[in-house]
Amino acid sequence: MGSVGRIRGQTEKLIRRSILQAIFEQRMPPGARLTEDALADTFEVSRTIIRQVIARLAQDGILIKDSSGATHIASPSRQEAKQILDVRRMIEPKVVRTLADRAADLSFADLQAHLEAEDKARKQNDRGGLVRLTGEFHLLLVQHTQNAILVRLMTELQALICLAILLYASGEDACPEDEHRRIVDAIRAGDGARAEHLMLHHLDHIERDLKLDDLRPDVQIESALTWLSGRRSGD
Numbered sequence: 205m206g207s208v209g210r211i212r213g214q215t216e217k218l219i220r221r222s223i224l225q226a227i228f229e230q231r232m233p234p235g236a237r238l239t240e241d242a243l244a245d246t247f248e249v250s251r252t253i254i255r256q257v258i259a260r261l262a263q264d265g266i267l268i269k270d271s272s273g274a275t276h277i278a279s280p281s282r283q284e285a286k287q288i289l290d291v292r293r294m295i296e297p298k299v300v301r302t303l304a305d306r307a308a309d310l311s312f313a314d315l316q317a318h319l320e321a322e323d324k325a326r327k328q329n330d331r332g333g334l335v336r337l338t339g340e341f342h343l344l345l346v347q348h349t350q351n352a353i354l355v356r357l358m359t360e361l362q363a364l365i366c367l368a369i370l371l372y373a374s375g376e377d378a379c380p381e382d383e384h385r386r387i388v389d390a391i392r393a394g395d396g397a398r399a400e401h402l403m404l405h406h407l408d409h410i411e412r413d414l415k416l417d418d419l420r421p422d423v424q425i426e427s428a429l430t431w432l433s434g435r436r437s438g439d
């Protein structure tokens with residue numbers, strides 16, 4: 205890749221990161237429509253770059269292109285949220301067990317600082333900040349595995365769960381108080397079985413808070429309009 209290509213690749217990555225961050229902070233509502241023009245103006249880049257960014261985020265399931273070519277922030281259904289949590293249950297308990305097995309080689313400073321930031325957001329009733337931080341906690345754990353593919357996968361899953369929390373969460377917290385701290389304590393103690401058990405319990409807890417079995421229909425005008433436009437064009 206030439207230097208122009210490399211710079212463009214870096215720019216795309218930065219924009220992608222900004223959009224993910226906005227989703228983590230709940231600044232971008234599920235279902236919201238995005239246009240190439242608006243994004244190109246916001247980031248002061250060409251539409252070519254924006255098209256690449258959109259293509260990648262669409263590939264990851266974070267942005268959705270509808271049949272008219274319009275781009276929307278994903279709006280995961282309850283069933284999709286359940287599936288994402290099923291995948292996380294397959295991955296994250298193993299992640300913390302692996303970390304506990306390597307506890308002697310790990311640095312806990314960033315995890316400790318992170319837990320304190322969560323406590324602070326909780327005390328200040330900063331719900332947006334807390335949803336972002338509790339999500340980032342899970343990414344931080346995965347980053348300690350130093351497995352880039354796992355980090356990428358979890359980043360995508362985390363963005364989708366943040367959107368699902370916005371849509372379906374009933375409680376005030378994204379992750380229940382103290383559960384993160386107990387997981388870190390088990391890792392630090394090198395107790396892999398306990399860390400694995402606590403993570404599984406924690407993910408179950410998140411799923412319960414999302415009320416995914418709730419029978420209320422998802423009230424979303426955008427998806428309703430998409431459905432209606434599909435009906436109108438005759439199927």
Ligand SMILES: [Zn+2]
Nearest residue numbers: 338379384406
């Ligand atoms: Zn959590």
